[in-house]
Amino acid sequence: MADSSRTFVVIGAGQAGGWGARTLRDNGFEGRIVLIGDEPHLPYERPPLSKSALLGETGLEDALFWPRSEYDTLNIELKLGVSATAIDRAAHQVTLSGGETLGYDRLLLATGARPRVLPTPGADLDGVHYLRAIADTLAMRDDIAAGGPALVVGGGWIGLEVAAALRKQDRPVIVVEFADRLCGRAVTPAFSDWLLELHRGHGVDVRLNTGVERFEGDGRLARAVLSGGETVDCALAVVGIGVVPNSEIAEAAGLKTDNGVVVDDQGRTSDPDIFAAGDLTNHPNALLDRRVRLESWENAQNQAIATAKAMLDAGQPYAEIPWFWSDQYDVNLQLIGLPQGWDSEVTRGDPADGAFVTFYLKDGLIDGAVAVNNGRDLRFARRMMQRAIKVPPEELADTSIKMQALLKQR
């Protein structure tokens, strides 16, 4: 079939969907491209939602990837404020929320993930928020403006970024974390301690090993009862306890799912005409030698680009060292890898100076690293990791030797 008579449909207009649709066109696809998104907004990136945009320091339009005119230029049809409710694989057809059906030759699933819901009594009160989308940020902004103490449930990235934003406005903030340390899934115990000191140093009341028994208020949140029995006043609560992949539509269509939609290293699902990319996917990573499901800005972009190329039968295996970042107070945190079972640690720079990198080494190779206000060195470390370059720990720790030099001499 001639390329120009084919229709490629993208379900999900976030980072992965936006980049996927764009990449199809940028790589010469001449057929019809339809991009379906359940939010009313053009594709945008989410990192500002929990940082600058939360306080209104940057406008939400700054988060858009491209203006509307760009979609006209690229001839990408947008169906926004619309969700896909079913996929009929045999008929090659998607059903939309309005009842409309849309035929496809190939389909890209980029439905992302949604916040995990807290099953706590009172979690449906006004003033209890989750944070994932522009609508969430706008709703929170109003409650932030209203003032009063805040409770953050979950000491992960979202919770800590929100806590930092609220402290910037001098709001009293309590963070409760069910586990015995902060960001336990993402960082090492030592780095959890560093984060704890960072937030306590900025006046956050962090309670570890603590959950919420119930939220109370008359229609509107007024206080919360913590797991120890203590009652705390709060006018605003933000719940950040992880996300779940939006894989129901794929599962209902009979695609293989397992903690997300199962894809190969080019985003192919178990149906040859259906592909998937972004937070939604459980995908193999050759560099890590295991399957992963990543919730990251970079993976949403780059896996979608790689997958769109595969949809055009011009794919290459996709594998990158995972990379994440967070901004809290005056600290830019960056992490590479998903370190597991490292046997030694080495730190470059002095943590007391507020800028350093800690490397996690396994058999002499970098298995992951975390950087505080030193993203530059982390980029070099990422290359060392990608290429499995061994650098003696004492050289990694030696700030008189440039990381670039360490990389280039090997």
Added chain:
Amino acid sequence: MSDTDVQFHAVATTSEVDEGEVQQVSVGRTDIALYKLDGDYYATDDICSHAYASLADGYVENGQIECPLHGACFDIKTGKALTAPASVDLKTYPVKIEGDKILVGVPTDKS
């Protein structure tokens, strides 16, 4: 761009920019990234066309500069945006060497 449109400014000495490396320099309010590739010098805008980051903090390889913030890559010689998330090219500036001085040509309305 002809020499009549630009004014050359001495921004560094040749010993200050190592082969395969990048250095930030300024002409007036224009921040410029200065590179040395295979013995020749090149200049581009220092601020990434995607988000506010200094490319002089980035990584030089295979004739490309990688932004330290989000990893966008640009061709150092042409300024062309090569990878996501950047889609806008960087401005490039002419470079002249006089003795051990590196001079960068900046449009007269910007200097």
